[in-house]
Amino acid sequence: xxxxxxxxxxxxxxxxxxxxxxxxxxxxxxxxxxxxxxxxxxxxxxxxxxxxxxxxxxxxxxxxxxxxxxxxxxxxxxxxxxxxxxxxxxxxxxxxxxxxxxxxxxxxxxxxxxxxxxxxxxxxxxxxxxxxxxxxxxxxxxxxxxxxxxxxxxxxxxxxxxxxxxxxxxxxxxxxxxxxxxxxxxxxxxxxxxxxxxxxxxxxxxxxxxxxxxxxxxxxxxxxxxxxx
Ligand code: HEC
Numbered sequence: 001x002x003x004x005x006x007x008x009x010x011x012x013x014x015x016x017x018x019x020x021x022x023x024x025x026x027x028x029x030x031x032x033x034x035x036x037x038x039x040x041x042x043x044x045x046x047x048x049x050x051x052x053x054x055x056x057x058x059x060x061x062x063x064x065x066x067x068x069x070x071x072x073x074x075x076x077x078x079x080x081x082x083x084x085x086x087x088x089x090x091x092x093x094x095x096x097x098x099x100x101x102x103x104x105x106x107x108x109x110x111x112x113x114x115x116x117x118x119x120x121x122x123x124x125x126x127x128x129x130x131x132x133x134x135x136x137x138x139x140x141x142x143x144x145x146x147x148x149x150x151x152x153x154x155x156x157x158x159x160x161x162x163x164x165x166x167x168x169x170x171x172x173x174x175x176x177x178x179x180x181x182x183x184x185x186x187x188x189x190x191x192x193x194x195x196x197x198x199x200x201x202x203x204x205x206x207x208x209x210x211x212x213x214x215x216x217x218x219x220x221x222x223x224x225x226x227x228x229x
Contacts, residue, residue, distance in 0.1 A: 026071035037063065057086070097134045097205065102212050104185040104204035109212065110178060116213040123218025126211055127154070133206040140200075141215075150197035158223040165192075180216050 067073040075083075087096060102109050125131040129138030144151040152160060161179050165171055170190070171179060182189050184207075187199035207215070 026073075030071075100208050101134055101205045102185065102207050102209050106178060106182050106186060109181050109185065109209070110175075112209045113177065113181070113213055113216070116209050118210075118213030118215075118217030118220075120214070120217040120221045122211075123214035123216070126215055127218055133211065134208060135206050139203070139206065144197045144199070147197075149195070151195050151199065152192060154219075155222055156224045156226045157219045158221070159226050163226070176220075177216060180219055181212070184212065184215065 064073075064075060084096075102112070122131070126133065126139055127141045129140060129142065133139050142154065145154040157180075158176075161176060165179055166174060166176065174182075183199075185204035187201060187203075
């Protein structure tokens with residue numbers, strides 16, 4: 001129950017970190033006032049009064065949400081760090097990451113993806129290691145997928161999946177998205193021969209649904225013609 005609160009709050013905060021920081025429609029005075037209210041909520045003393053602290057945490061989440069919607073406000077790193085620190089009093093970092101990651105159940109993931117808009121530009125940043133994954137580290141996709149000897153090239157992924165992979169009998173009933181999702185979260189389900197590399201199996205535990213949606217959107221934008229057919 002309590003952990004539920006913390007986790008949903010964190011998910012909210014992380015989802016807001018991508019919101020552009022513009023102050024349109026909000027006066028400087030109003031924003032400063034809201035920020036000082038946030039600061040007082042951040043001084044949560046879980047050890048002393050857990051119920052009061054949780055109630056504050058909940059109000060904090062609601063305040064963040066309204067500030068994001070009304071003022072385009074996104075929490076800064078210090079605030080996010082404070083929240084994480086508090087949350088770590090309830091759950092281990094592994095549990096927090098696990099609670100927010102997509103996992104590796106392709107069917108369940110496809111249903112979740114239906115509700116999420118994938119941003120190809122954000123996906124490109126993740127893919128190239130310019131934005132960290134849930135664990136705080138870079139994903140390393142481009143490191144392998146830029147070298148044809150190691151892994152299938154990034155450029156032309158959409159075309160290759162569409163024209164070559166989905167034409168194989170074992171993928172007869174696969175959708176394009178299903179193939180990509182399985183490739184990322186269950187790479188061992190189908191191994192493309194001829195590559196020196198091995199795709200790591202841990203990505204389902206490192207990506208949020210949003211991040212996976214962004215990666216899929218980026219891969220779908222790779223619709224170059226294939227040179228070797
Ligand atoms: C250590 C090297 C390595 C890393 C890192 C890696 N991959 Fe791969 N990937 C491979 C190899 C090798 C294959 C082909 C063998 C296979 O099917 O597993 C592959 C296959 C794929 C495919 C299927 C492509 C096709 O043409 O069938 C996709 C999509 C893919 N990877 C996406 C990703 C994404 C997204 C990431 C980062 C989250 C990533 N890969 C990270 C090595 C890697």
